[in-house]
Amino acid sequence: MARPIKPSVPHPAREGAKPGKEPQRIAKLLARAGVASRREIERMIEDRRVAIDGVAIETPATLLTSLKGVTVDGKPVAAPEPTRLFLYHKPKGLLTTERDPKGRPTIYDKLPPGLPRVMPIGRLDLNTEGLLLLTTDGEFKRQLELPATGVERIYRARAYGNVTQEQLEDLIEGVEIDGVRYGSIDANMERRTGANVWIEMKLREGKNREVRRVLEYLGLEVSRLIRVAYGAFELGELQPGEVGEILQHQLVAFRKTLKSVKGPKAPQPPEA
Numbered sequence: 001m002a003r004p005i006k007p008s009v010p011h012p013a014r015e016g017a018k019p020g021k022e023p024q025r026i027a028k029l030l031a032r033a034g035v036a037s038r039r040e041i042e043r044m045i046e047d048r049r050v051a052i053d054g055v056a057i058e059t060p061a062t063l064l065t066s067l068k069g070v071t072v073d074g075k076p077v078a079a080p081e082p083t084r085l086f087l088y089h090k091p092k093g094l095l096t097t098e099r100d101p102k103g104r105p106t107i108y109d110k111l112p113p114g115l116p117r118v119m120p121i122g123r124l125d126l127n128t129e130g131l132l133l134l135t136t137d138g139e140f141k142r143q144l145e146l147p148a149t150g151v152e153r154i155y156r157a158r159a160y161g162n163v164t165q166e167q168l169e170d171l172i173e174g175v176e177i178d179g180v181r182y183g184s185i186d187a188n189m190e191r192r193t194g195a196n197v198w199i200e201m202k203l204r205e206g207k208n209r210e211v212r213r214v215l216e217y218l219g220l221e222v223s224r225l226i227r228v229a230y231g232a233f234e235l236g237e238l239q240p241g242e243v244g245e246i247l248q249h250q251l252v253a254f255r256k257t258l259k260s261v262k263g264p265k266a267p268q269p270p271e272a
Helices: 026-032 038-046 138-145 165-173 210-217 248-257
Strands: 050-052 070-072 085-090 119-121 129-135 153-160 175-177 180-182 186-193 196-203 221-230 243-245
Touching: 026 038, 026 070, 026 138, 038 050, 038 138, 119 138, 129 138, 153 210, 165 175, 165 186, 175 210, 180 210, 196 210, 210 221
Parallel strands: 129 221
Antiparallel strands: 050 070, 085 129, 085 243, 119 129, 153 196, 153 221, 175 180, 186 196
């Protein structure tokens, strides 16, 4: 039986690819270069803001081996620099977004000067404080946000009400609330102060408002929520509003511990 003849004309998405290097999707390359998250880049492509040699591209599936000749809004894109990772102690009352239509303050209004363009890894809602990771690498951001990567987040919650350690230990099996299934949570009571209790919670999914909803399900009213760790990185002595950078050798070591997974293109919704 004769083998089918391969077409001599490449698929439109491969036209920019050159032999010798493994081609990658342009959206991934631009995210790696810190232009924006992959999802935001796909929107830029839909709006014809991304071009190759002056010609707007039509699909984020376009394959390239480099960003030579690529422009965004008419400006050339520099080759990716080494990934940088920062720890930020997000204060309560800031949105984890670049801008807010209602004019409320965001983390970008309060970040100290001198930082490169950074993107948050995951989110903390308006009233949640604590550790927020910021990176220059959109692809690294996406990898850490995927639940399948299995990166542990640790929170400390102060809540009003009564709960037993046995009830908290039952969360290790996960729980379903209003049709939403929340995975295993390692929860432990730290101490009780009057009518309030401090609880430590370790989880790996980071669904929208997960900690608050689970504690409300147990009949508790959360009055303070702090994320104290994300993977190998801890809030430590970092004060509200302060930023610290992870050393390159620490970042390289951490990336080696991550699971290699494929996941959805869209980032996860706000956590906590």
